[in-house]
Amino acid sequence: MISIDTVYIDGAFVTPHGTERFDLFNPATEEVIGSVRLADADDVRLAIAAAKRAFPAFSRTTVAERIALLRRMHDAVMARADDLLEAVVTEYGAPFARAHWMTAHAADVFTGAIDALEHYEFTRRMGTATVTMQPVGVTGLITPWNSNAGFICGKLAMAIAAGCTAVIKPSEMSAWQTRIVTEALHEAGAPAGVFNIVTGRGDVVGAGIVGSPDVAKISFTGSTIVGKGIVRAAADTLKRVTLELGGKSPTVILDDADFDSAVPMALAAGFMNSGQACIAGTRILVPRARLAEFETKAAALVEAAVSGDPLRADTTIGPMVSRRQWERVQGYIGKGIAEGARLLAGGEGRPDGYERGWLVKPTLFTDVRNDMSIAREEIFGPVLSIIAYEDEEQAIAIANDTPYGLQAYVISADTQRALRVASRIDAGRVAINGMSHEPKAPFGGFKQSGLGREYGVMGLEAYLEAKAVLSSPEAVE
Numbered sequence: 225m226i227s228i229d230t231v232y233i234d235g236a237f238v239t240p241h242g243t244e245r246f247d248l249f250n251p252a253t254e255e256v257i258g259s260v261r262l263a264d265a266d267d268v269r270l271a272i273a274a275a276k277r278a279f280p281a282f283s284r285t286t287v288a289e290r291i292a293l294l295r296r297m298h299d300a301v302m303a304r305a306d307d308l309l310e311a312v313v314t315e316y317g318a319p320f321a322r323a324h325w326m327t328a329h330a331a332d333v334f335t336g337a338i339d340a341l342e343h344y345e346f347t348r349r350m351g352t353a354t355v356t357m358q359p360v361g362v363t364g365l366i367t368p369w370n371s372n373a374g375f376i377c378g379k380l381a382m383a384i385a386a387g388c389t390a391v392i393k394p395s396e397m398s399a400w401q402t403r404i405v406t407e408a409l410h411e412a413g414a415p416a417g418v419f420n421i422v423t424g425r426g427d428v429v430g431a432g433i434v435g436s437p438d439v440a441k442i443s444f445t446g447s448t449i450v451g452k453g454i455v456r457a458a459a460d461t462l463k464r465v466t467l468e469l470g471g472k473s474p475t476v477i478l479d480d481a482d483f484d485s486a487v488p489m490a491l492a493a494g495f496m497n498s499g500q501a502c503i504a505g506t507r508i509l510v511p512r513a514r515l516a517e518f519e520t521k522a523a524a525l526v527e528a529a530v531s532g533d534p535l536r537a538d539t540t541i542g543p544m545v546s547r548r549q550w551e552r553v554q555g556y557i558g559k560g561i562a563e564g565a566r567l568l569a570g571g572e573g574r575p576d577g578y579e580r581g582w583l584v585k586p587t588l589f590t591d592v593r594n595d596m597s598i599a600r601e602e603i604f605g606p607v608l609s610i611i612a613y614e615d616e617e618q619a620i621a622i623a624n625d626t627p628y629g630l631q632a633y634v635i636s637a638d639t640q641r642a643l644r645v646a647s648r649i650d651a652g653r654v655a656i657n658g659m660s661h662e663p664k665a666p667f668g669g670f671k672q673s674g675l676g677r678e679y680g681v682m683g684l685e686a687y688l689e690a691k692a693v694l695s696s697p698e699a700v701e
Contacts, residue, residue: 226258228399231267231423232406234274235416241266242424246396251317251543252533252581260399263424268391268432271420275362275389276438278417283359283387287346290384291338296412297384298334301377304408305331308373311400316369317542317582319534322497330373330405336663337381340684352695357688359387360464361440364433366426366454368446369545370500370604372398373405378678379443380409380419386687391439392421393429397545426450437461441687444468445502448602448628448672455675466676466686468502468668470602471630474623475505476645478616478636479514486635487521491608493633493659495529495586498542499606500549502673503631503653507592507599509619512612519568519590519610526569529586531606532578541606543582550582553605557587560598565589565609594622602628616645624650629670631655652677 226248230237242264250257263271301308305327312323346357363383367375376394383390394402406421422429433439434457441464444454448469458465475490493505510518531541544550557572570587584605592599592609599609613619623632632651636642639656646654652669666677676686 225256226400228258228260228403228423230261231263231271232410232421233267233271234420235410235414237410240264240422246399248315248397248399249546250314251545252535252583254547254580254582257314258400260396260423262396263422263429265428265432267422267424268429268436271391271422272362272433272436272438274417274420275391278415279359279362279389282389282415282418285387287341290387291341293412293414294334294338294341294381294384297377297381297409297414298331300408300412301331301334301405303411304404307404308401311404312373313534315398315400316372316545317534318498319539319542320537322542323534326371326374329371330377332663333374333378334381336679337385337684339664340382340681341385344681344684350692353692354695355690355692357685358691360687360689361388362438363388363390363441363443363687364436364439365390365392366430366433366442366444366446367392367394369395369397370497372401375445376402376405376421382678382683383687384414384418385684388441388687389417390419391433392419393426393433394421394423396423396425399423431457434458434463435460440464442466443678443686451674464686466668466678467674468678469630469672469674470628471502471504471669471673472507472600472602472626472628473503473505473631473633473651474507474509474626474649475633475635476509476619476623476649477511477518478619478634478638478641478645479511480637480641481635482637483514483517483521487518488525489635489658490633491522491525491529494608495541495606496659498544499553499584500545500604502602505631505633506603506608507594508608508610509613509622510610511619512614515590515610515612522588522610523568526586526588531575531583531586533581541584541586544584544605545582547582549604550584553584553603553607556598556601556603556605556607560589560592560596560607560609563596563598564591565596565598566591568610570607594625600626620645620648627672630668630673633659
């Protein structure tokens with residue numbers, strides 16, 4: 225049994241003031257595998273105070289000093305890759321292929337921050353002014369459970385690159401992963417208080433961070449509902465806010481697509497991270513003239529997909545993270561049936577052969593209208609909807625008919641045509657004929673999918689403020 229009894233404040237592992245314990249589960253078996261002692265409001269205040277004390281000195285560090293720290297953090301996380309992989313599989317339930325990617329990503333984000341930092345001009349001349357980009361201050365970084373280590377490291381990497389200090393609130397459901405990452409980051413030797421990690425509930429720890437006048441910026445990844453609450457609370461002190469929220473991403477399959485590659489590509493986009501991904505392509509838009517062909521190919525592949533024990537090599541879809549999430553997904557499957565969508569594959573209940581574990585049958589609906597709940601609301605599970613369209617104009621209209629705008633996918637045999645369609649889709653990222661990730665490109669959403677951007681130069685600038693000093697040319701010389 226894992227027992228996590230400390231938080232990380234001011235460069236040290238300390239026993240939290242909070243006394244509540246939270247059980248940790250293996251979602252593949254539903255067994256309790258440990259517990260974590262949660263931080264409370266007093267711990268948050270101590271963490272913020274430590275970050276505030278550390279900020280003046282850290283904000284004046286050189287680019288070279290921050291790059292050196294980021295490199296040490298990268299190496300330290302890489303050194304714990306095997307431990308982190310075990311935790312991601314056991315505590316979160318990610319299948320091995322996905323877990324390997326998630327583990328590598330947690331280290332790779334530091335090299336991405338280094339790249340942005342190495343090529344960034346912090347001081348520029350604009351007319352008679354010298355404009356300097358300076359760190360915004362103490363940052364509050366709030367991360368979700370669906371890629372816990374990656375979000376902790378990614379947000380912290382950019383905060384450090386900018387010269388900010390941080391208080392991090394990770395998901396309490398991912399405390400084992402958090403402990404491994406914290407131990408690794410501690411080994412990198414950052415000055416005390418530069419980063420602080422306090423695991424606790426959102427309505428206690430998260431609220432304490434958002435409400436503190438000493439926190440200048442919030443970066444949050446999670447649900448749109450919580451994101452809206454953060455904006456309202458942050459308004460009292462006009463905090464800078466970056467939000468990466470929900471999505472209901474369309475995969476637009478154009479009528480010239482090769483279905484032998486398009487169908488598996490669309491399903492991979494929809495089922496990524498066991499469906500627990502904000503960028504999952506859960507609305508598959510198919511030309512009506514080729515609908516029957518797509519349905520046949522897709523149904524066969526979905527029926528062959530393996531939802532099961534993440535330790536098995538053939539598993540492609542792991543369990544939902546919690547009983548609550550499993551019940552949520554089951555509810556949406558039932559709702560899809562009740563609203564008149566036609567079930568092509570999957571359905572309610574666990575996959576055959578499993579009586580325990582929060583496993584969901586990979587599920588594919590067709591005859592879906594874009595006004596159905598399964599087409600409008602983020603399910604966060606392996607449940608996909610096929611929506612037929614008559615022509616390209618209608619496909620674009622359906623793709624944009626959503627309150628979200630995080631990511632989209634376009635599949636076509638004609639790359640230039642796909643690019644033209646992509647230019648008309650309201651989403652922060654559009655992937656053409658694939659699911660590639662570009663760490664130098666900004667990531668974030670239109671509409672209710674968020675505010676601001678992460679990754680690359682734009683992600684770095686989210687932690688900076690512009691100061692203009694006006695003077696004569698002679699004074700500059």
